[in-house]
Amino acid sequence: MTAALPPAQGRLRSLAPLVVLTAAAGYFLLPLWWLFVASTKSRGDLAVTPGLWFSDLALFGNLKDLFTHEDGVYVRWLVNTALYAGLGAALATLFSAMAGYVFAKHRFRGREAAFGVVLAGVLVPPAALALPLFLLFSSAELTNTYWAVLVPSAVSPLGVYLARVQVEAAVPDELIEAARMDGAGEYRIFFAIVLRLVRPALVTIFLFQSVAIWNNFFLPLIMLTDSDLYPVTLGLFSWNTQVLGDPDLTRLVVAGSLVSVVPLALAFVSLERYWRGGPLAGGVKG
Amino acid sequence: MVSTPRRRLRPLIAMLVLSLLALAACGGGDDASESGSACAPSGEKVTIDFWSWVPGIEHAVELWNEQHPDIQVNLSKVPDGRAGTYQNYNNAIRAGRGTPDLGMIEYDRLPDYRLQNALENIGPCGAAAARDQFVDYTWPLVTFGEQDAVYAVPEDTGPMVLYYRADLFEQYGIEVPRTWEQFAQAADEVAARGNGAHLTNLAPVDFGGWFAALAWQNGARWFDWDDEGWTVTIDDEPTRQVADLWQQMIDNGDLSEVPTFTEEWNRALAEDQLLSWVGAAWGGKLIELGAPSTEGKWAVAPLPQWQEGAQASANWGGSTYAVFEGSDHPYEATQFALWLNTHPESVAILNEEGGAYPAAADGTRLPALTGPQPFFGDRDIYQVINEAAGNIDHDWVWGPTMSTTFSTLEDEMAGVLDGAQSFRDALDATQRETVEDLQAQSLTVTER
Known part of the structure; x- marks a missing residue:
């Protein structure tokens, strides 16, 4: 009990975590700070002025160049990223919920075997699937299209697992039976009852999947060659590989990285409570 | 693992086989790749797929597209070769489709693609006749000393x-x-x-x-x-x-x-x-x-x-443009590649915006590459x-x-x-x- 301790020791106890957490926060925020400072600098200052403090303000010039370079392709990359990570995660969430519901509430032959296959899918790193996927999509003549990134992104084995656990925990069998008695069809039951009851888990699945899509750099790298289809990560990477031809691109890569962090940071902050619930979503009945 | 009775797996296997068959059917399209013995213009309006990672090259492509309504070039700005594009060429070659008509390849990577039989011989498409338009030492690097053969058009060099x-x-x-x-x-x-x-x-x-x-x-x-x-x-x-x-x-x-x-x-x-x-x-x-x-x-x-x-x-560095095997328009792709790397306006764009030091023999006469250079103390x-x-x-x-x-x-x-x-x-x-x-x-x- 803290109350029983001498005051000095109690203060020390509460101080230690604070120090550790502050240090950790500094460690994680420092690169972001560098990014912010660097994006305010001109090309010349970027190399020669100290990285963690400002020099002459060139942020607005950098941003203007960023949004106008190559006819404003950067804006397109942002929109593409929103499409891949947003629509892809939305589809993955819907499919996960459907599959999770079926695994949880329907009995059919090979259910556990099929579920085992899905679980095995969690263990396969996305990068390992990129080349086989490329060859498949190539024979379907779908490489270098939006579908090449969207279709693989709409699949989330982890989401199926989470959805199943959540449906089992949050949707009573009696409720479904009652709905059937009242004449509700499977689709009605799923959309009107199941989806509503597992909504918190769906948000979690959506967030996990959108981050997974955002981070899956390798898939668009090998699927896409038309830069109009790039997500922002691949676009910036592409610019960064061209700096030997045009060193001025460094400035745009830095500014572009900063801008690309903003939507993700906003999403994290505004949806923070779902994140906190995330890993435990299936563990405790809400 | 618990063994599953075989009959339960049967529908699953059937599904897998069916989907594979469906994919194979999609894939079995055009394997009629004509051998390019004679390289002739196709005589109709064509579009050429073109991959490059030179900054600013889109401006040269725009210029070409304005001047050549019948040969439109569709540019993909891809990452640097070693950062992914070479791998993408390899993947496409392996898949048997998806290589561009014309793609950027550095000198040191050309033999790799030549040995994969991935490059079209564009000598008959007008490249052999253009020999004098390029700096001497680039030529063996794009012909490999083969008689009457040219496998790429030099873009830039690095003396x-x-x-x-x-x-x-x-x-x-x-x-x-x-x-x-x-x-x-x-x-x-x-x-x-x-x-x-x-x-x-x-x-x-x-x-x-x-x-x-x-x-x-x-x-x-x-x-x-x-x-x-x-x-x-x-x-x-x-x-x-x-x-x-x-x-x-x-x-x-x-x-x-x-x-x-x-x-x-x-x-x-x-x-x-x-x-x-x-x-x-x-x-x-x-x-x-x-x-x-x-x-x-x-x-x-x-x-x-x-x-x-x-x-x-x-020489350190430098790149070329090669026509990939299976291109439907090797002649037009070659014409564009030659224009891109020898036409004064295009060469000037690649130099100014992409930092390319031209492989074209006349490239050294670009105004930007002659006379005193202010950054270098007017030397x-x-x-x-x-x-x-x-x-x-x-x-x-x-x-x-x-x-x-x-x-x-x-x-x-x-x-x-x-x-x-x-x-x-x-x-x-x-x-x-x-x-x-x-x-x-x-x-x-x-x-x-």
């Missing part, structure tokens, strides 16, 4: 010179080195000041192509091939001589270990910590944009020589570079495994700079790995 700080050389009392011996001596003198400045830097990053060029300058020949197979001599005598010189400078602690082309390098340049750079023609712009505060202080001299009074240079540096371009050995041959060769060499160099092994050990290892890689690709390697 090597010595960039140096005229002001600091004077301040340190150093003569511009004419030989490599003098260069090593100067490196020692600068380091002896103990003020943190170095004559130049050496790091394992972006090292392979640079070192190959220095070996090239000394008359080395890493690869050769004939009917019998490939010969690999990465550890030949001239290469060892180059290695030994740099080993000596490493042992004496004369070199900075800042990696070239990084922000660290830019800073070292701007803070007078590096007095020179053994670099290529395309590098002047990198210094200019990386360390703008050093304006007016740089000069350019020919590479130091192995024999006093000699004039040998070498006419391109005159020196042009002369270097005329002094490059034509016999250099790239091997089909440069990816392995360079990455091995760069890995091994880390150990050399740490003092864990000698430069010669690194050459031996690179030689060994390269031979193994060739053999792994079922290529015959003949004994020397």
Whole structure:
């Protein structure tokens, strides 16, 4: 009990975590700070002025160049990223919920075997699937299209697992039976009852999947060659590989990285409570 | 695992087989790839798929598209070859579809694609007749010495010179080195000041192509091939001589270990910590944009020589455009590639926006590449570079495994700079790995 301790020791106890957490926060925020400072600098200052403090303000010039370079392709990359990570995660969430519901509430032959296959899918790193996927999509003549990134992104084995656990925990069998008695069809039951009851888990699945899509750099790298289809990560990477031809691109890569962090940071902050619930979503009945 | 009764799996297997069949059906389309013996214009409006990673190239493409309504070029700005695009070419070649009509490939990677039979012979498409429009030494690199064959159109080159700080050389009392011996001596003198400045830097990053060029300058020949197979001599005598010189400078602690082309390098340049750079023609712009505060202080001299009074240079970097096997429009793709790399307006765009030092013989007459250069204290540096371009050995041959060769060499160099092994050990290892890689690709390697 803290109350029983001498005051000095109690203060020390509460101080230690604070120090550790502050240090950790500094460690994680420092690169972001560098990014912010660097994006305010001109090309010349970027190399020669100290990285963690400002020099002459060139942020607005950098941003203007960023949004106008190559006819404003950067804006397109942002929109593409929103499409891949947003629509892809939305589809993955819907499919996960459907599959999770079926695994949880329907009995059919090979259910556990099929579920085992899905679980095995969690263990396969996305990068390992990129080349086989490329060859498949190539024979379907779908490489270098939006579908090449969207279709693989709409699949989330982890989401199926989470959805199943959540449906089992949050949707009573009696409720479904009652709905059937009242004449509700499977689709009605799923959309009107199941989806509503597992909504918190769906948000979690959506967030996990959108981050997974955002981070899956390798898939668009090998699927896409038309830069109009790039997500922002691949676009910036592409610019960064061209700096030997045009060193001025460094400035745009830095500014572009900063801008690309903003939507993700906003999403994290505004949806923070779902994140906190995330890993435990299936563990405790809400 | 619990064993599943077989009959339960049957529907699943049937589903898998069906979906595979469906995919196979989708894939079985056009395998009627016509062999390009005669390369004729198609006589209709065509669109050419084109991949490149040169900054600003979209402006040259726009210009072409305006002037040639019947041959429209569809540009994909892709990442640098080594950063993913070479892998994407390989994937597409493996998939049997998806390569562009025309794609950017560096000189050192061309043999790799030639050996995969991935390149169209564009000699009959007008490329053979364009030979005189390109700098001499580029031609063997795109023809591989084959009769009447051309496999790529050169875009840019990198004749090597010595960039140096005229002001600091004077301040340190150093003569511009004419030989490599003098260069090593100067490196020692600068380091002896103990003020943190170095004559130049050496790091394992972006090292392979640079070192190959220095070996090239000394008359080395890493690869050769004939009917019998490939010969690999990465550890030949001239290469060892180059290695030994740099080993000596490493042992004496004369070199900075800042990696070239990084922000660290830019800073070292701007803070007078590096007095020179053994670099290529395309590098002047990198210094200019990386360390703008050093304006007016740089000069350019020919590479130091192995024999006093000699004039040998070498080439570092540069790219070409190749028509991929299976292209429906090799003629039009070739016409565009020739225009792109020889037309004055296009060459000017690639130089100005993409930093390309043109491979076109006339490219050296670009206004940007003649006369005094303000950043270089109004010195006419391109005159020196042009002369270097005329002094490059034509016999250099790239091997089909440069990816392995360079990455091995760069890995091994880390150990050399740490003092864990000698430069010669690194050459031996690179030689060994390269031979193994060739053999792994079922290529015959003949004994020397």
